[in-house]
Amino acid sequence: MAVSQQALDDLAISGPEYEAIVERLGREPNDLELGLLGSLWSEHCGYKHSKPLLRMFETENPRLLVDAGAENAGVVDIGDGLAIVMKVESHNHPSAIEPYEGAATGVGGIVRDIFAMGARPIALLNSLRFGPLDDARNRYLFEGVVAGISGYGNCIGVPDVGGEIQFAESYSGNPLVNAMCVGILRHEDLRRATAGQAGNLLLLVGSDTGRDGIHGASGLASRTFEDERELRPTVQVGNPFMEKVLIEACLEAAQNEHVVGIQDLGAAGLTSASVEAAASSGRGLEIDVARIPRRATGMASYEVMLSESQERMLIIVQDGHEKEIQAIFDRWDLRSDVIGKVTDDGVARIFEDGELAGHVPVGLLTDPPLYRLQGLKPAGLDDLQSEDLSTLPLPNGNPASVLNTLLASPNIASKEWVYRQYDHQVQTNTVIPPGGDAALLRVKGTQRGLAVTTDGNGRICYLDPYTGGQIVVAEACRNLAVVGAEPIALTDCLNFGNPENLEIYYQLENCIRGMADASQAFSAPVISGNVSLYNESRGTGIYPTPVIGALGLTDDVTKTARIGFANDGDVVVLLGRDSLEALVSELAGSEYLDVVQGNVAGMPSIDMDLEVAVQRACRRLIRQGHARSAHDCSDGGLLVALAESCIAGNIGLRLTAPAPDRWDSALFGEGQSRIVVSIDRSELTHFDKICSEEGVPWLELGTIGGDALTADWLDDQPVSQLKDTWGNGLERALTSTSE
Numbered sequence: 201m202a203v204s205q206q207a208l209d210d211l212a213i214s215g216p217e218y219e220a221i222v223e224r225l226g227r228e229p230n231d232l233e234l235g236l237l238g239s240l241w242s243e244h245c246g247y248k249h250s251k252p253l254l255r256m257f258e259t260e261n262p263r264l265l266v267d268a269g270a271e272n273a274g275v276v277d278i279g280d281g282l283a284i285v286m287k288v289e290s291h292n293h294p295s296a297i298e299p300y301e302g303a304a305t306g307v308g309g310i311v312r313d314i315f316a317m318g319a320r321p322i323a324l325l326n327s328l329r330f331g332p333l334d335d336a337r338n339r340y341l342f343e344g345v346v347a348g349i350s351g352y353g354n355c356i357g358v359p360d361v362g363g364e365i366q367f368a369e370s371y372s373g374n375p376l377v378n379a380m381c382v383g384i385l386r387h388e389d390l391r392r393a394t395a396g397q398a399g400n401l402l403l404l405v406g407s408d409t410g411r412d413g414i415h416g417a418s419g420l421a422s423r424t425f426e427d428e429r430e431l432r433p434t435v436q437v438g439n440p441f442m443e444k445v446l447i448e449a450c451l452e453a454a455q456n457e458h459v460v461g462i463q464d465l466g467a468a469g470l471t472s473a474s475v476e477a478a479a480s481s482g483r484g485l486e487i488d489v490a491r492i493p494r495r496a497t498g499m500a501s502y503e504v505m506l507s508e509s510q511e512r513m514l515i516i517v518q519d520g521h522e523k524e525i526q527a528i529f530d531r532w533d534l535r536s537d538v539i540g541k542v543t544d545d546g547v548a549r550i551f552e553d554g555e556l557a558g559h560v561p562v563g564l565l566t567d568p569p570l571y572r573l574q575g576l577k578p579a580g581l582d583d584l585q586s587e588d589l590s591t592l593p594l595p596n597g598n599p600a601s602v603l604n605t606l607l608a609s610p611n612i613a614s615k616e617w618v619y620r621q622y623d624h625q626v627q628t629n630t631v632i633p634p635g636g637d638a639a640l641l642r643v644k645g646t647q648r649g650l651a652v653t654t655d656g657n658g659r660i661c662y663l664d665p666y667t668g669g670q671i672v673v674a675e676a677c678r679n680l681a682v683v684g685a686e687p688i689a690l691t692d693c694l695n696f697g698n699p700e701n702l703e704i705y706y707q708l709e710n711c712i713r714g715m716a717d718a719s720q721a722f723s724a725p726v727i728s729g730n731v732s733l734y735n736e737s738r739g740t741g742i743y744p745t746p747v748i749g750a751l752g753l754t755d756d757v758t759k760t761a762r763i764g765f766a767n768d769g770d771v772v773v774l775l776g777r778d779s780l781e782a783l784v785s786e787l788a789g790s791e792y793l794d795v796v797q798g799n800v801a802g803m804p805s806i807d808m809d810l811e812v813a814v815q816r817a818c819r820r821l822i823r824q825g826h827a828r829s830a831h832d833c834s835d836g837g838l839l840v841a842l843a844e845s846c847i848a849g850n851i852g853l854r855l856t857a858p859a860p861d862r863w864d865s866a867l868f869g870e871g872q873s874r875i876v877v878s879i880d881r882s883e884l885t886h887f888d889k890i891c892s893e894e895g896v897p898w899l900e901l902g903t904i905g906g907d908a909l910t911a912d913w914l915d916d917q918p919v920s921q922l923k924d925t926w927g928n929g930l931e932r933a934l935t936s937t938s939e
Contacts, residue, residue, distance in 0.1 A: 203234060211238025217569060224564055232502045232550060232558035236565060239468035239506055240475060243733050246568035249699035250731040253572075253709055256716040261725040263688060265390065270480075272313040272393055272464060273383075274727025276689040278753055280646055281387050285319035288327070288380035288654070288693045288749040290732035295377040298435040299344025303377050304352035305438040305510050310381040311358060312464035312513065315447050318391035318454040319383030322627060323641060324353050326363040326379050327654040327693070327747040331372025333610055333933045338367075341375050343934070349379070350621040355440035356447065360622035361630055361639035363654050367610045370658065373737040378693040378730075380749040382652055384643070389454065393473075394516070395481040396460035398544035401522050402474060402487065403515040405529055405536045406446050408495040409470075410509045412436045442511040442534075449532035450513055456528070458521035465512040471505045473514040474540070475548055479566045487540035490553035501550060501557045516542065573699070575706030584663060587801040589787045590862065595796055599859070599867055600915040602796055603839050604925050606868065609795050612836045613929025631757055635848075637679040637832045638750075642757045649757030651685035653750050658743030659789040660804045665707045665744055667804045669714025674811045674872055675834055676750035677722050681815035682830035682875060684760045684822035685752025687722050692729035692748055697741025699733050707744035708733075715746060721808045724750070754823075761822045761877075763831040764848030770828055770904045771881045772845075772853060774838070776814045776874040778897035781860045783838065786871030791836050792864065806872040810896070814873045817894040826883045826890070833874035839867040841876050842901070843909055847923045852906035857899060859913040878904060 208218055211234065221237055222228055229237060240246060247254070259268040265275040265283055273287035291306025307324060314321045326349055331338035353360045358381070412435065453459050463473040470487070478485045489504040499507075515536070517525045522538055529536040543549075549559045595602055606612050619634035631649065632640035638653035655676035661668030677687040692715065697704040719726055735742045754760070765772070777783055787793050788802025821827040829849065833841040846853050860866050879887055891898050902911070909917040 207234065211235065212242055213238050217241065220569060225560065230558055232505065233560050235502045235506050236471050236548070236558065236560055239471050240565045241568035244467050245472055247731055248568050249571050249705070249733065250694065250708065251570055253712045256712055257726045258716065258720050259725050264725060264727060265387065268725065268727045272316045274689065274691060275317065275390060276727055276751065278648065282643065283385055283387055283390065284650065284751060285314050285317045285383040285385060286381065286689070286691050286749065286751060287313050287728040288378055288691045288747065289730040290693050290695060291377045291379065292375065292695065292732050292735055294435040295345055295375055296341065296373065299341045300348040300351065301435055301437050303345040303348030305436045306377055306379045307349055307352045308438045308440065308443050308510055309466050310379045311356065311443065312466065314381045314383035315450050316393065316462045316464045316513065317383065317385070318389045318451070319385040320451060321358045321381050321383045321447065322629060323382040323652055324358050324360040324380065325652060325654050325749060327656055328363065328365045329371040329376035329658070329745060330367050331369060332367055334936070335372060338372055339934060345375065345377055346618050346621060352438055352440045354623045356444045357626050359624045359626045359630055361624045361641065362634050362652060364656065365615055365618065366658065368658060368743060370743045374735050374742055376695050376735065376742070376745060378747050380654055380691065382751065391454050391462050393463040393477050393480060394461040395477040395483045395485065395542045396516055398483060398542050399519045400460050400542040401517045401519055401538050402485065402540040403517050403522060403525060403536050404492060404539045405513045405515055405534055407439060407442060407509055407511040408493045409504055409507045410495045411499065411503055411507060412509055414503055414506050414508065436508050436510050438510045445532050445534060446511055446513060449529050449534050453515060453525055453528045456525060458518045459515060459525060460518060461516040463514040465514060467508065469506055469508045475562055475565050477514065477516060478542065478548065478562050482546065484543035484545045484547040484562055485540055486543055486549045486551065488551040488554065491537055491539045493535060493537060501552045505550060573702060573705045575709050576702035577706055578703040584801045585803040589802050590785065592797055594864055598915050599839065599863055599913070600917055602792065602868060603843060603917065605796060606791055606836045606840050607843060607922060607926040608929035609791060610930050610933045611791055612840060614927045615930060616927065617930050632683060632760065632762060636763050637682045638752070640683050640757065640760055647756050649685065649754040649760065651680045651683050651752035651754065653679040654747060655679060656745050656747040658745040659794065659800055661707065661711055661744040661746060662800070663789045663802060664804050665710035666714040667806060669711035669746060670718040670806050670808065671804060671872055672746050672748050673715050673718035673722065674806060675832070676748040677724065678815055678832045678875065680750055680752030681818045682761060682832050684819055685754045686819060687724040687750055688753050689751045690719055690724050690726045690748055692726055692746060694731045695735050695742065695745040695747065696733050697736040704741055711744055711746045718808065721812055759823050759825065761827045761830040762848065763845055764829055765845045765851050765853065765878050765904045766828045766849055768851065768905045769881065770878045771884065772876060772878045772901045772904060773887065774874060774876055774899045774901055775817060775896055776810065778899050780857055780866045783866040783869055783871060784860060784862045785865060786869030787865045790868060790870040792868035811873040813894045813896050814875060817891055817896045818875050818877065820890050821877060821887065826879050826886055827877045828880065829878045831876045833876055834870055837868035837870050843922050843926070845876060846909050846919050847926055850919060851904055852908045852910065852919055853902055853904055854906065855902035855911035855914065857901050
């Protein structure tokens, strides 16, 4: 073998994979060719362990305008000749090394995926995971990531309207930074990442090419961390001001009939962008790296082709019309250079100043080996699932002390410290801002509203990957239901450890299976996504953390509900259960169990038929004007949800439902298919009729009024006190120091 083991390690290519390359190529590849193959055969680009599993997703849906996974992002019809483009992607490993730049360039990359389709970006969301905040390194990562998201997103004029954040020991050293972007376009403006006919020209637009990000896809994103490796150069550096100009220039260029295709230079840089565009058209390509502007001297063709420098786009232009397209970019003060052309022989040829530096068939570059393993249920998982949580001792004292402990927990406490750093009103579409269950955006020129949210639950997926996968989808869709929107499409980011470990593969496979089944239950297809594997450090994997970005649609944006209780005298009702006794035995994987009892155990469960019915009933109540407020009951359980609605509405609640003996499970368990709504008491007859028609049980909990959350079995909790505990919990955790 002529190549060194170090070169293979840099590209995360195994020995057998290298042998397959030699056999299929018919010779030993040179360094450049090996770099191209290593990048496109990487887990990040080639999806070697996940592609066979992703076929479980059902993608047949009349709303879909492009096949799922076929383009930079998914596209779904919303009526009136309009479509939504959306996707979520990870930037986990770069953020672990350089949190500000890692998070910032994660935002930049996902935005480019959206406007590459001809869509104007209208919303950003994120899903973040960190280790406990009592560790200084975790605080540094958390603060740096939030600053990076706000620093980039605020500059490009796209509102950051929602997201979610969780903290757990398994993410120490390996944070998760998942960025989602939503865009809108008219059907006729849709653009694809295609090379078109032979003879078309490749136009590189935007920033000069540097050495940042080399091996980002093949090395950093396709293997686990190793302490002794210096990975800092693999992190890209962003320029949000150039990105803003690039958005406007590319959207203008996309209107020109002589622009054949548009492709973002993301993972693997020019290599991935050019080869994937050629492959989509069954073509080849020629690139002369000498034509590529650089910001570093002495760069080899290998470095130029694998650089992941940010704010770069590849525009495929019909021959003879390049000057016309370049004039558009000139007006926006963006450099553009013709760097090559499309060929008809299916081969990627790279030249350096006219001299052939490498040539590989496009079909070989885009056909990595795929691995279908037999997963192994993690050792000890049966014991965790079968643990009898009903034998746990009740905490000493009143439920009020537990309530305040949970409200102060960083996983439940207000995230205003985070989202107040984001501009969520730019573009003036935001109807419901961050802080609720889902954000709601108006579609200008129509009555329609778009609801968007992200959700994930690593603890639940750790305890039961299949059920956890179902619950992640259900919770995301429930967030949409409580603002009156029907789920129409999903995007996912699958964050897992090393898939070559059969126990990790078991988690990956079963989470996907659960997500696929839940997606079908809601008739909401997974239209795009990203897989982020090898998320572990020092040999320890993260919780299996699939993240769902969900899109909902409502015909009338004015018919919605918020989480805050509104009117004195309104009755508060729980959808999905007919007694508090029915909430017993729902402690599995709950925040209460982890924070108060110091335990992660139990067997999660969900009744998907009931879940779908509860959400449908909630939407009907909102759309018919019966629901004054609506709030998903999930993290922290029922009493936390009620406290949050009191805080949001700045009003109290008198609970009349009696607490069962196992009040810990009833009040703080996180069972599914539950929504808290408030209605005018005179509306109870209409309310009961809708619930009966949908087959949904319900329970009257109490009456809104006063300035405290109170019950016979609960010490009075002034709303002002609850607000202080919940509202300042995250900041207090940040400012406290570990002993």
